[in-house]
Amino acid sequence: MATMTDMESSPSDDKAGGRAYGWARALWVLPRLERRIEDLETAILELRRLERRMAELTDVMAEVLLPADTRDEREVRRLLEAYLERL
Amino acid sequence: MRGRGPAVDTAGLHLPRRALKSPLDVFVDGRRVFSYVPGTAVAKDNPRLLPWPEAIRKFVHGTARVTVRTRAGRAVIDDEFVLDKAPTRMRVEDRLGHLQVVDKHGRLQRTFEESGSPDTTAFLDQVEATLAMLEGSGVHAFLTAGALLGAVRDGHLIGHDSDVDVAYLSRARTPAGVALESYRLERRFRQERQSTRRFSAAEFKLLLPGPSGATTGIDVRAAWIFGDMLYVAPNVGVAGAAHTVLPLGEISLEGRVLPAPADAEALLTAMYGPRWRIPDPSFTLDPPAALTRRLDGWIRGSTSGRSGWQRWHLARRRRRVATASSFAQWVAARVDDNMPIVDVGCGAGDDALWFAETARPVLGLDYASHAVTQARGRAATAGLSTVSFEECSFGDLRHVLAWGGHLARADTGCALYARQLFELLDHETRDNVLLLASMALRRGGRLYVELGEVSEPNAPPVVAKNARRLAPDAFAEHVTRRGGLVEHRDSATDDSPGGTQRTRMVVRWQR
Numbered sequence: 001m002a003t004m005t006d007m008e009s010s011p012s013d014d015k016a017g018g019r020a021y022g023w024a025r026a027l028w029v030l031p032r033l034e035r036r037i038e039d040l041e042t043a044i045l046e047l048r049r050l051e052r053r054m055a056e057l058t059d060v061m062a063e064v065l066l067p068a069d070t071r072d073e074r075e076v077r078r079l080l081e082a083y084l085e086r087l
Numbered sequence: 088m089r090g091r092g093p094a095v096d097t098a099g100l101h102l103p104r105r106a107l108k109s110p111l112d113v114f115v116d117g118r119r120v121f122s123y124v125p126g127t128a129v130a131k132d133n134p135r136l137l138p139w140p141e142a143i144r145k146f147v148h149g150t151a152r153v154t155v156r157t158r159a160g161r162a163v164i165d166d167e168f169v170l171d172k173a174p175t176r177m178r179v180e181d182r183l184g185h186l187q188v189v190d191k192h193g194r195l196q197r198t199f200e201e202s203g204s205p206d207t208t209a210f211l212d213q214v215e216a217t218l219a220m221l222e223g224s225g226v227h228a229f230l231t232a233g234a235l236l237g238a239v240r241d242g243h244l245i246g247h248d249s250d251v252d253v254a255y256l257s258r259a260r261t262p263a264g265v266a267l268e269s270y271r272l273e274r275r276f277r278q279e280r281q282s283t284r285r286f287s288a289a290e291f292k293l294l295l296p297g298p299s300g301a302t303t304g305i306d307v308r309a310a311w312i313f314g315d316m317l318y319v320a321p322n323v324g325v326a327g328a329a330h331t332v333l334p335l336g337e338i339s340l341e342g343r344v345l346p347a348p349a350d351a352e353a354l355l356t357a358m359y360g361p362r363w364r365i366p367d368p369s370f371t372l373d374p375p376a377a378l379t380r381r382l383d384g385w386i387r388g389s390t391s392g393r394s395g396w397q398r399w400h401l402a403r404r405r406r407r408v409a410t411a412s413s414f415a416q417w418v419a420a421r422v423d424d425n426m427p428i429v430d431v432g433c434g435a436g437d438d439a440l441w442f443a444e445t446a447r448p449v450l451g452l453d454y455a456s457h458a459v460t461q462a463r464g465r466a467a468t469a470g471l472s473t474v475s476f477e478e479c480s481f482g483d484l485r486h487v488l489a490w491g492g493h494l495a496r497a498d499t500g501c502a503l504y505a506r507q508l509f510e511l512l513d514h515e516t517r518d519n520v521l522l523l524a525s526m527a528l529r530r531g532g533r534l535y536v537e538l539g540e541v542s543e544p545n546a547p548p549v550v551a552k553n554a555r556r557l558a559p560d561a562f563a564e565h566v567t568r569r570g571g572l573v574e575h576r577d578s579a580t581d582d583s584p585g586g587t588q589r590t591r592m593v594v595r596w597q598r
Contacts, residue, residue, distance in 0.1 A: 048381065048383075049515070051266070051385050052389065055262075055266035060488045060489065064489065076496065077493075080496070084477075086278065087486055
């Protein structure tokens, strides 16, 4: 009568073992994938927000800082007040 | 009130459950006052009760003929009801006596079906002028959304609409470019002395007073094409629709010939789906989550929570100067009598007005225009001439840098005052306020902060619900990263019912 040793297994045992391994790996990998997706979504949101912040900074630069003769304090104040008026 | 079957009382409308499975329109004395969408607004403890919307509860008095109809026109209720002992008919109206309707956002609006001819004529003149100004600024402008829907359906404004939407095709190739262009266009209108309010980096509203005194609005929305995607602020993004806009055509609206997208019907189908031809006062767009995330990142975030605060302040108009908070008194004892104070997030001005009672110069900044308007009115009533109030969106770097630069150049230093502010802000906006402080206090002065738990009735319910406790250590670290030095810090339990923990800090910035 054939006996099974530790080194031998039947094809059905291989399949069952493979499925068990797959389930275990899924249980380990899926939560990590979910966290990775959350991190990526957060990073994408931050990058997208940079577009608006860049526009805001550029607007102030273009409307106030670049036209200003920064040696003329009155001119800088005038530009700032006009900019605030039109926000 | 009747004992059985459908009934109406001051709580709301008692309807068969079957009726609440379909959209309904509610009329009072023949005028629509609100619409209902299944799955919303039913009382949790009584699934047969459709409560009156919060915006109109104060009008629910007296008697009224209440009609509730399905979209097919079937009457679920149509009868006279005595709501309470008031001798008048129930009437949902504004201060000027104009009938109003609750819009799909829960706000009271005067709709076109209630507007008289002079208002509508004047308004359409403004729509034409707005489209012309946009064209003159170098962008192709056209009707969109409800205005386009009405024009295509029957050439008329949609009765249940309260404003008109126009769009322009941006020439920008990046979201930053779209925003910059929108800022520039808004400035053109403000240079012409028009009132505006910004809703996102790609949309602003023109506020227009009509001949009868009612204010209507024109939403000016950016549209832009990236690849094969057409985006239209605030929440439209469709693939394969770029060809539907140019070259612009024309369409008739209330007898006026106005610019329209090249293929208006295709654009409306792409935006609203195939059922756009059926009028629905309660229709709201339900964009895909991925699109919402994309647009949230690109164009939104500078006015988070503002609409909730606007409604909250509008519902709480106060006439008297309220007693100052204990924090205001604590700060006043530490600041020279003639040192100007800038109240950051001043609300309707309780503390700012108290500071001004000693004739000290005070500036109140807040992003809610209703709060600023009320604060100005209260200052005028109280005869306080040294206090002023201005709108400032702390989530918008343009406001932060301009106000920071302005305060840094003032003839004297100032004290910045922030009570129940930082705990309500997201990280980016909190950082913006600290940036403003670092600029304003560069020549001296201090930032005075009180942190604590914010709860109703001191904030709108959704704000109180979403406010997270801001750990004082985390805030102090943030201050230090922004170059500030915490000179003083103390914590105590305040004297509110239940006693909440509060922390006070005094911060300065070195040159």
